[in-house]
Amino acid sequence: MERRRRLFETEKVGGRAAYRFQAVTVAAGILLLLYYRVTHVPAAGEGRAAWLGILAAEFWFSVYWVITQSVRWGPVRRRTFKDRLAQRYGEELPGVDIFVCTADPQSEPPSLVISTILSVMAYNYPSEKISVYLSDDGGSILTFYALWEASKFAKHWLPFCKRYNIEPRSPAAYFFNSEGHHDRCPPKELSFIKDLYEEMTNRIDTTVMSGKIPEEIKLNHKGFDEWNSEITSKDHQPIVQILIDGKGQNAVDDDGNVLPTLVYMAREKRPQYHHNFKAGAMNALIRVSSVISDNPIILNVDCDMYSNNSDSIRDALCFFLDEEMGHNIGFVQYPQNYNNETENNIYGNSLQVLNQVEIAGLDSVGGPPYIGTGCFHRREVLCGRIFSKDYKEDWNRGIKEKARADIYEIEEKTKSLATCTYEHRTQWGNEIGIKYDCAVEDIITGLAIHCRGWESVYNNPQRAAFLGVGPTTLAQTLLQHKRWSEGLSKVEFVVSSKVILCGMLVIINIPIYEAMFLRKDKARIPFTVTLASIGFVILAFLIPIV
Ligand SMILES: O=c1ccn([C@@H]2O[C@H](COP(=O)(O)OP(=O)(O)O[C@H]3O[C@H](CO)[C@@H](O)[C@H](O)[C@H]3O)[C@@H](O)[C@H]2O)c(=O)[nH]1
Numbered sequence: 142m143e144r145r146r147r148l149f150e151t152e153k154v155g156g157r158a159a160y161r162f163q164a165v166t167v168a169a170g171i172l173l174l175l176y177y178r179v180t181h182v183p184a185a186g187e188g189r190a191a192w193l194g195i196l197a198a199e200f201w202f203s204v205y206w207v208i209t210q211s212v213r214w215g216p217v218r219r220r221t222f223k224d225r226l227a228q229r230y231g232e233e234l235p236g237v238d239i240f241v242c243t244a245d246p247q248s249e250p251p252s253l254v255i256s257t258i259l260s261v262m263a264y265n266y267p268s269e270k271i272s273v274y275l276s277d278d279g280g281s282i283l284t285f286y287a288l289w290e291a292s293k294f295a296k297h298w299l300p301f302c303k304r305y306n307i308e309p310r311s312p313a314a315y316f317f318n319s320e321g322h323h324d325r326c327p328p329k330e331l332s333f334i335k336d337l338y339e340e341m342t343n344r345i346d347t348t349v350m351s352g353k354i355p356e357e358i359k360l361n362h363k364g365f366d367e368w369n370s371e372i373t374s375k376d377h378q379p380i381v382q383i384l385i386d387g388k389g390q391n392a393v394d395d396d397g398n399v400l401p402t403l404v405y406m407a408r409e410k411r412p413q414y415h416h417n418f419k420a421g422a423m424n425a426l427i428r429v430s431s432v433i434s435d436n437p438i439i440l441n442v443d444c445d446m447y448s449n450n451s452d453s454i455r456d457a458l459c460f461f462l463d464e465e466m467g468h469n470i471g472f473v474q475y476p477q478n479y480n481n482e483t484e485n486n487i488y489g490n491s492l493q494v495l496n497q498v499e500i501a502g503l504d505s506v507g508g509p510p511y512i513g514t515g516c517f518h519r520r521e522v523l524c525g526r527i528f529s530k531d532y533k534e535d536w537n538r539g540i541k542e543k544a545r546a547d548i549y550e551i552e553e554k555t556k557s558l559a560t561c562t563y564e565h566r567t568q569w570g571n572e573i574g575i576k577y578d579c580a581v582e583d584i585i586t587g588l589a590i591h592c593r594g595w596e597s598v599y600n601n602p603q604r605a606a607f608l609g610v611g612p613t614t615l616a617q618t619l620l621q622h623k624r625w626s627e628g629l630s631k632v633e634f635v636v637s638s639k640v641i642l643c644g645m646l647v648i649i650n651i652p653i654y655e656a657m658f659l660r661k662d663k664a665r666i667p668f669t670v671t672l673a674s675i676g677f678v679i680l681a682f683l684i685p686i687v
């Protein structure tokens with residue numbers, strides 16, 4: 142049989158030899174420094190304590206440096222072949238569910254959230270195979286209103302994007318910091334769509350500022366009835382509203398083409414139940430989407446990360462659908478790039494080393510971590526499936542024509558999956574879905590997926606797939622790093638807690654070892670007692686093995 146051509150290839154990043162040479166010189170420097178410290182310890186009373194303290198610190202940084210080499214030693218780059226994907230599959234491609242998370246209409250303005258939503262609705266991909274879900278942890282009628290406006294604007298925006306093949310497809314980014322693709326379309330049409338967009342954002346911004354939705358607008362959609370004066374962001378019933386039903390009759394754009402499904406979800410919130418932040422929202426989305434569209438691939442993005450490259454879905458599929466390697470791949474991670482870098486990048490927020498070198502380095506040793514946004518997962522992998530080479534993904538899942546229930550029935554059914562108590566006494570947040578109880582839920586979820594045998598790949602194409610809003614001030618930077626560090630040290634602690642515990646026990650027991658082996662006075666423990674203790678220790682170690 143003819144061997145199929147690969148849908149992606151892996152290249153080594155250039156400059157490895159230069160980096161390795163530099164690393165060897167640094168290693169030599171570190172060793173010489175440690176040698177000097179160890180051989181020149183001053184006498185007691187002449188600064189010995191400070192010397193030993195510095196030695197300990199330098200030793201720790203040396204260990205840290207050695208560990209970081211594992212992620213910088215062999216970075217790789219992936220290249221996809223979308224033309225081969227097109228030749229092989231045409232438009233017979235799997236469905237994709239896209240999750241966007243938002244939490245607060247004040248700090249994450251709804252007009253920007255919907256720009257992200259519109260950018261992912263406008264992927265260069267068959268619309269009937271895309272379902273977009275917005276999770277609103279703020280449970281805000283203002284965000285719902287903005288999404289309803291977006292569902293109407295999409296009818297003009299999507300055909301416009303596809304007709305002139307514009308990039309990026311976030312209207313906010315396209316109109317206000319575009320790279321100049323405006324010449325691709327007739328000026329009249331451009332100003333028409335721009336006016337529509339500006340009118341819409343003005344309406345949304347003034348409504349958000351006033352904090353109230355005009356009564357006449359509320360008459361336009363039944364979804365507004367979900368809110369009453371008692372609802373707060375921390376105390377409300379589950380809300381699921383299907384704003385565009387892609388499988389329905391009326392879901393067509395201006396050109397008569399099908400529109401993607403668009404769903405608003407605010408999971409139930411009650412003060413007495415812990416909501417588990419973004420992880421809780423994602424898990425509710427996994428369940429709700431399994432009833433509405435149930436597509437085999439899930440992409441999730443933060444609401445401030447718009448799609449900057451309309452080919453990213455096809456790019457990601459080059460990995461999953463590759464005949465040789467695809468079946469090993471659990472998720473495809475894209476980097477977090479920002480479009481609001483500060484001058485000279487003074488706080489290092491563009492994450493260059495992480496994005497270009499370290500995550501690419503991890504990609505050569507089992508795969509990148511899951512970093513919370515810009516990631517394509519297999520639904521089954523998020524739901525806890527353990528890797529097996531016999532497993533065959535059902536790529537038609539979700540597309541197969543099911544007897545479609547009434548839209549109201551679906552909404553009612555899915556609400557029951559987004560309640561506070563649904564997960565009680567289940568494995569959600571543990572073996573199933575995104576993990577709970579960690580500030581970096583994404584990292585531990587990715588590690589768990591690796592532990593179940595799946596690999597991941599990192600794709601960093603020339604044209605950034607997603608662009609977000611990064612921190613720009615020192616205060617924002619510190620807050621983000623504090624959260625990341627807290628979360629990561631927890632991961633580190635879980636992994637190394639046993640080692641630390643054993644080390645502490647050894648240190649606490651130093652006087653006993655002294656009495657066993659070193660002391661020559663009366664306090665020395667008799668040899669027979671030492672022997673008996675060693676015997677007991679060995680026995681104690683054997684117990685868990687037996
Ligand atoms: O209760 C919450 C809190 C946050 N979010 C959403 O989660 C996302 C990330 O939260 P943010 O406060 O912006 O955190 P960042 O530090 O910017 O997030 C980075 O770090 C997180 C933890 O590692 C990852 O989950 C994110 O994807 C990654 O962008 C945003 O879209 C929020 O709207 C919720 O949906 N519910």
Ligand SMILES: [Mn+2]
Pocket residue numbers: 443445
């Ligand atoms: Mn963020």
